[in-house]
């Protein structure tokens with residue numbers, strides 16, 4: 001470990017990454033750096049270049065207040081007390097192009113909230129201004145000029161690093177870009193982030209072995225560099241990384257800054273040797289700045305306030321500690337709060353703070369520069385095709401997932417065949433037929449529920465990030481998902497119905513078999529899309545699973561007529577049945593199977609001698625309503641897609657940190 005972090009770096013704060021890495025004495029790092037040195041040499045800007053017309057991110061007097069509802073949830077929003085919580089107060093900070101700024105602070109000090117406010121992702125009331133080069137940071141400006149790397153990596157586990165980047169590039173880069181330019185850009189960011197050695201390795205997940213956590217972090221950052229942003233915001237990019245990987249990552253980021261980017265990151269527990277890499281440091285406590293200024297002035301500043309840092313202590317640890325509230329007991333809490341208040345006051349009265357505020361005020365007084373017209377993104381067709389191809393590849397790469405999607409429904413059939421065997425033509429076979437139809441009604445939607453809970457979650461989480469980045473919308477994502485699942489569901493349904501229909505001896509007519517298959521497919525798709533809709537409303541996939549299963553079971557019990565004839569239900573349930581899919585699916589299944597069948601009564605009296613009599617008794621008129629009922633099923637298929645889109649709109653874009 002390098003204990004010389006506090007000694008002044010004679011080469012200043014602009015030493016190249018290679019130097020930093022050589023200091024770290026690591027051959028592997030040097031090798032990786034050599035790979036990107038060609039790129040560096042051509043694009044690293046000199047200080048003089050950087051100073052001339054340097055871009056700046058200006059955060060001026062920013063405050064952020066969120067609402068919290070106090071009391072049990074069942075009291076509802078109206079009866080519960082609303083508590084306003086001040087998350088950020090009076091934050092002013094300037095981040096210059098070419099420099100890397102780190103925001104530190106203990107947990108809950110407001111680091112992530114500050115990035116959220118800058119990136120227009122906050123959920124509360126924001127005061128003050130955030131601007132880039134005098135242009136207020138709106139969502140559009142942020143999408144055009146900045147990228148935000150969140151704490152968690154949301155990547156598809158079965159794709160390689162290169163594929164992940166290539167697909168994102170196809171979604172991000174302008175519509176007229178050529179395929180070879182996309183590949184060139186992808187190779188460039190792979191080199192920049194030192195991912196060359198793992199470029200063709202799988203990403204992996206907690207279940208599938210893939211690249212390491214540090215490499216996943218770098219892929220997440222590489223994704224955000226594809227668009228060549230002016231400004232890079234990173235929330236805890238080093239969290240969960242060992243000190244070696246963290247140092248390497250930060251040195252990559254410093255390189256990016258040197259190439260003319262504005263780099264602002266939050267960091268929890270920085271290693272001592274990372275300290276020298278930051279140009280500017282902000283230390284936050286309870287939503288306020290305790291220090292914000294050049295990293296080389298950090299120790300002298302705190303020393304003048306009476307908090308020196310000895311030679312063998314990490315200054316970042318030392319001053320984050322000084323700015324923390326000690327909540328072990330009341331006395332300690334009171335004393336530490338007093339200390340933090342005085343530090344905040346001292347900083348607000350400091351020359352550092354005043355200079356920042358005055359500089360930003362001057363920028364705001366200048367005429368506002370014109371905002372560039374937004375670059376045209378890829379066209380709708382390319383987005384849909386890219387999403388589709390990515391979903392397909394991710395699924396096909398995992399044998400188990402792929403087999404589950406195709407064979408789960410056919411596997412269910414095995415149990416039905418074992419228990420029911422072959423249907424006869426006696427009066428008693430009516431019960432067996434209803435049992436079979438009941439299973440054909442409930443099985444496909446349940447398999448749809450299981451499939452989406454297992455396979456949709458990673459796609460949904462990726463959607464939340466990419467939708468926030470402005471790559472595509474909810475409708476596009478869910479249409480692509482539908483197109484992705486439909487062929488697989490058709491295949492799965494065909495295997496299921498071809499075997500079950502003919503092996504059990506259902507009504508032997510090819511047209512009826514086709515109708516049966518079509519109906520099973522629609523129910524399968526409906527079950528999956530209802531679950532997708534539930535997953536738009538609730539984040540927890542298990543809860544979404546339960547909700548979808550409840551909807552499905554209730555719909556069967558109320559509307560199918562298998563459990564109780566609809567005409568015998570109490571009136572409200574009869575009305576309700578009109579809006580449930582199983583009213584229509586039940587009638588189709590029954591009419592399709594029973595119409596035209598003859599039964600042997602075997603001495604039973606009274607007996608239902610044929611299918612027509614059964615339909616007249618329990619589903620009067622169902623055989624005449626097949627076309628109408630199919631129309632309704634088609635409506636449900638399209639309707640659930642619309643429902644899913646609405647559910648995602650209502651659920652909103654989640655901020656998955």
Ligand SMILES: Nc1ncnc2c1ncn2[C@@H]1O[C@H](COP(=O)(O)OP(=O)(O)OP(=O)(O)O)[C@@H](O)[C@H]1O
Pocket residue numbers: 066067068085087105106107108109110111112113114123124268
């Ligand atoms: N939307 C919100 N609703 C309620 N409280 C919030 C909201 N956003 C932030 N807070 C609160 O504001 C405080 C600061 O949160 P923030 O996530 O910014 O801290 P942090 O410094 O990033 O913490 P960590 O290092 O643990 O990620 C926390 O107490 C958090 O609970």
